[in-house]
Amino acid sequence: MCRPDNRKFTYDSFYNTYWKKIMNNIGLDHTPHETRYTTISKLTAKKVDDRVLRSIVGHTGKGIAEKVYTEIDLEVKLEAINLI
Template sequence: MESDGIYLFSQSDGGRFSYDSFRRMIFDPVMRHFHMQHTPHETRHTLASMLDSADINRTVIKLILGHSLEGVTERVYTHKTTRELLRAIDRICP
């Protein structure tokens, strides 16, 4: 994060990590440290759901996630909790 590059995490030369090298060198050690078992890809689902729950514009969400196909974000990446579903029903049936 302190580098001058365009990436949040970059290699020592400022270049981009591949998915595999990022996972092996950065992500997996963090997961082990916190005794967690997740994948970098799971963070996309979490981010998509959080942005959607914050009523962020769908176009903005697609741009952040890098999706170009219509409906991918909503069908694949956006998940709702039971509490959110109940709140939605409560809004129309007070």
């Protein structure tokens, strides 16, 4: 998870700083992982390239070459998200 200044949050920091407050303000009780499951399911149903999917949801992938040598542009990620 990245902040606007591109520094990374730890899961606990993000959850405690933002997530709980957002859920409380909108009256819902969900976890960040629920959004990940939904996003992955919908992107998979739309046959989005697995590398793009993993990049969007922040999962590391199959091989070191893919992780190190393949960069997914923000534009490609946005196109993928806009399919759902």
